Amino acid sequence: MGSIPVNEQILELSDEIKNRLSPYLPEDVKLVQKGLMLYRQGLVTQLRMEQGEFRATVQDVTPAKVQLNPEILGQSKCSCPSEGLCRHQMAVFFSAYAQKGSVADWVSEWREPLRENMHQTNLATAWGLKKAKDLVKAEGVLKPDYSRWVQSFEVSFNTLVGGKKYTNPFIIPELFEIYLKRIRASAPVEKEWRLIYELVAAVVSFRNLVVLSNELGFDEQTVRRAYHHSFENLLGEVEEIVEKMGVQTLPFSFDEFIGHLKDEVFELLTCTRKGLEQERIQLHRLLWTELFRKKEWRQEEARKIGDHIKQLEDGENPVPYLVTRIHLFFLLGNDEQALELANSVPEKFITPYMLWWIEDFSAARMWRRVEPLIELFLQQLKKYTDWLGSYHSSSVFIRKALRAITPYCSENGRVDLFERALLVMLPYSFADYEHLLLERGDWDRWAELYALVGLGYDDLGNDRVKRLEKERPELLLGMLHQAAQHEIDQKNRGSYRMAVRHLKKLRTLYKKLKRMEDWEYFLTQLLERTKRLRAFQEECQRSKLI
Numbered sequence: 001m002g003s004i005p006v007n008e009q010i011l012e013l014s015d016e017i018k019n020r021l022s023p024y025l026p027e028d029v030k031l032v033q034k035g036l037m038l039y040r041q042g043l044v045t046q047l048r049m050e051q052g053e054f055r056a057t058v059q060d061v062t063p064a065k066v067q068l069n070p071e072i073l074g075q076s077k078c079s080c081p082s083e084g085l086c087r088h089q090m091a092v093f094f095s096a097y098a099q100k101g102s103v104a105d106w107v108s109e110w111r112e113p114l115r116e117n118m119h120q121t122n123l124a125t126a127w128g129l130k131k132a133k134d135l136v137k138a139e140g141v142l143k144p145d146y147s148r149w150v151q152s153f154e155v156s157f158n159t160l161v162g163g164k165k166y167t168n169p170f171i172i173p174e175l176f177e178i179y180l181k182r183i184r185a186s187a188p189v190e191k192e193w194r195l196i197y198e199l200v201a202a203v204v205s206f207r208n209l210v211v212l213s214n215e216l217g218f219d220e221q222t223v224r225r226a227y228h229h230s231f232e233n234l235l236g237e238v239e240e241i242v243e244k245m246g247v248q249t250l251p252f253s254f255d256e257f258i259g260h261l262k263d264e265v266f267e268l269l270t271c272t273r274k275g276l277e278q279e280r281i282q283l284h285r286l287l288w289t290e291l292f293r294k295k296e297w298r299q300e301e302a303r304k305i306g307d308h309i310k311q312l313e314d315g316e317n318p319v320p321y322l323v324t325r326i327h328l329f330f331l332l333g334n335d336e337q338a339l340e341l342a343n344s345v346p347e348k349f350i351t352p353y354m355l356w357w358i359e360d361f362s363a364a365r366m367w368r369r370v371e372p373l374i375e376l377f378l379q380q381l382k383k384y385t386d387w388l389g390s391y392h393s394s395s396v397f398i399r400k401a402l403r404a405i406t407p408y409c410s411e412n413g414r415v416d417l418f419e420r421a422l423l424v425m426l427p428y429s430f431a432d433y434e435h436l437l438l439e440r441g442d443w444d445r446w447a448e449l450y451a452l453v454g455l456g457y458d459d460l461g462n463d464r465v466k467r468l469e470k471e472r473p474e475l476l477l478g479m480l481h482q483a484a485q486h487e488i489d490q491k492n493r494g495s496y497r498m499a500v501r502h503l504k505k506l507r508t509l510y511k512k513l514k515r516m517e518d519w520e521y522f523l524t525q526l527l528e529r530t531k532r533l534r535a536f537q538e539e540c541q542r543s544k545l546i
Contacts, residue, residue, distance in 0.1 A: 009049070010100045013070040013093060019171050020073055020085060023111045024159050035090020036107065044095040056092045064088040068096070072170050084174075144193050146200065146260045153204045156182050162212050169218050169226035176209065176230050196257050199241045203264050206234045206283060207271050214272040223276070231279045238283060242290045262292055266304060269324060273316040284324050285356070288331065295332065302328040319349045326350075330357055335369055339376060351377065351384035352397070355404045362407040370408045374417065377401070378424050385428070398428040427453050443472045450479075457483040457502070473509050480506045481522075488536060496539045503545055 021028040038044065038058055047056040053076075054068040065079040066088050078088050094103045160179040161172065183201050187194045209230060213223055265287050268280045288298065305325045312318055322345050329338035338357075342350050354377045361370045381401070385394040402425070409418035422433040430453055437446040450456070457479035460468070468476050480502050487499035503523075510519035523545065530536050540546045 007100055009052075009054070009070040010096055013054070013068060013073070014097060014106065016070065016073040016168065016171065017085075017090075017093060018110055019168075020175065021110070022160055031085065031087060031090060032107065032110070034087035035094060036103070038087060038091035039094035039098075039103065044091050047092065047095050054092055054096045056095065058088040058091050060088060066092045068092055072168065074170060074174055144188060144197070144257070146257050149197060149200055150204055150264075152186070153183055153201055154208070157205065157208045162208065165216070169216075169222050172209075172212075173227040173230050176205075176227065180205065192254075195241055195245055196254060199238065199245075200257070200261060200264070202234050202238050202241070203261065203268070203283070203287075206231065206238075206279075207264070207268055209234075210268070210276050210280065211271050214275055220275060231276065235279065235283060235286070239286060242286065246290060258291070261287075262297060262301070265292075266301065269305070269320045270308065273313065277317060277320050281320050281323050281353070284320075285327050288324075288328065289360075298328050298332055302332070319345075323350065323353050326353075327357070330360075335372070339372055343376060347380040347383040348387040351380045354380075355400060358404045358408070362404070365411075367408060367412055371417075374405050374408060374421070377405075378421055381424055385425075391428075395428045398425045401425065402429065402432060441471070443468075443475055447475050447478075456486070469509070469512075473512060476509055477506065477513075480509070488530065488533070491533070493535055493539075496533075496536045499536070500539045500543045500545060503540075504543060507545070 021032065023029060038060065043059040045057050045059060047054065049055070052069070052071070054066075054070065056066050058064045058066060060080075062080070064086075067077045068089055069075045073085065076085070076089055078086050080086055080088055082088075094106075097103055097106055156179055160182065161175045180201075183205075184198070187197045187201075209227075218226070265284055268284055271280075288301065292298065292301070302325055305321050305328070309318060309321050309325070312321075322341065326338045326341050326345075329335070329341065342354065354373060358370060358373050358377065361367075361373065385397070388394045388397065402421070405418070405421055408414065409421075419433075419436065422429045422436065426433065430449070433449060434446065437443075437449060450459075457476070460479070465476070484499045484502035484506065487495040487502065503526075507519055507523075510516055527537070527540070527546070537546075
């Protein structure tokens with residue numbers, strides 16, 4: 001390694017590997033042992049630091065070229081066919097670590113948690129938290145048990161993912177995938193029980209990952225870059241499971257599990273005071289819409305959420321409780337209560353969620369329930385786009401909003417409501433509104449729209465100009481007058497030339513409209529006003545306007 005300062009990189013790599021490998025997992029233990037053996041046999045050669053990576057060759061049965069990335073272990077490479085962290089990468093790590101300290105001490109320190117927690121492992125066995133295959137061997141086919149399932153998920157999560165202070169968030173999705181594979185491998189064999197097991201696992205895992213994110217203090221932007229896809233995958237998985245459960249008759253034995261799961265889903269709202277609000281709301285909404293259908297269940301959940309709202313702690317975000325309570329009111333058919341509560345929530349919080357209910361009711365063709373929602377949505381929209389600030393973000397949201405309200409307006413012949421929506425959504429809806437006006441040939445409103453958003457003749461394409469010349473040439477007159485005056489006001493030779501081009505176009509239009517007297521009068525007045533602008537007068541003479 002020569003004089004290259006590697007201590008800091010080695011420590012980073014050491015922390016990465018400790019976070020990635022667990023002394024509780026036999027395959028991880030074997031991986032460490034194999035890497036240690038290759039290192040101790042002196043099979044690591046040409047060790048060096050290049051471009052921020054540790055690089056070396058490991059003389060195994062087939063020589064392996066290794067690149068170890070100390071910042072993001074998942075971006076490390078090895079020429080062997082193994083996926084993920086392999087024995088060659090471990091051997092290179094030990095060879096690099098030996099430059100700083102004792103490899104034997106590192107291995108001993110890595111194994112320490114296992115020795116410290118052996119008594120917990122024994123307790124876990126006593127509690128029935130063995131691996132599924134061990135339980136099957138000991139007791140035959142294991143009877144489904146909700147509490148034992150959740151307990152096993154918690155232990156697996158804390159062992160593989162939780163319980164560590166990660167500095168690099170990109171490690172989490174790799175460990176989380178390992179954890180999910182573990183718990184899925186222990187799923188019941190029976191198809192029906194497997195579905196409910198996987199549903200409970202997804203909900204509990206989702207909640208645990210939310211809590212871990214909060215404990216680690218990662219901001220939302222970091223979570224979205226590093227492992228937001230893990231939440232999206234779980235949401236997709238829950239949706240698929242619920243869809244499968246919806247097309248089959250569920251046995252009565254499921255009732256107890258569904259009852260427990262309801263409480264689990266409520267904890268999605270209370271498990272953290274802030275963060276990942278939309279994802280938690282979405283999962284709660286999905287399950288209460290598709291799975292928890294009993295009226296008394298929904299009434300009780302709305303009451304529980306209402307009670308919690310009354311006793312929110314300082315700094316606790318009320319949005320997840322307010323939105324889910326509004327959704328439950330809609331599910332119960334209490335639209336008046338839902339709309340009243342929605343109207344009391346600040347626009348920046350509630351407006352995006354209103355599209356969900358507009359889309360849901362439109363899909364079910366519940367048109368009577370859609371209209372008041374659209375009316376409230378349009379009242380709140382301007383403040384919401386002002387709060388968004390970004391033109392791009394507002395444009396993207398307006399596109400979603402138009403898609404949401406179009407089915408209602410189309411099916412019920414409410415062109416008036418659609419046009420009002422387009423007006424409220426300006427300037428982001430300009431293209432759609434212009435298209436609507438041109439479709440019905442409403443040139444006067446079209447001209448007003450152009451003036452409203454501050455567009456003029458120079459913003460017209462050739463197609464628009466030709467169509468206006470043919471259908472409503474008089475509308476071009478005003479636009480050309482404004483464009484010519486704007487160029488004259490710039491007071492430079494280039495703008496004077498452009499002004500003259502507009503004036504020549506004006507002369508052609510006046511002639512077409514048989515209003516040459518008006519043209520002569522206008523030009524005389526213009527030349528009189530600009531007689532001190534010698535360069536402009538010269539351009540007029542050169543173009544033979546004079």
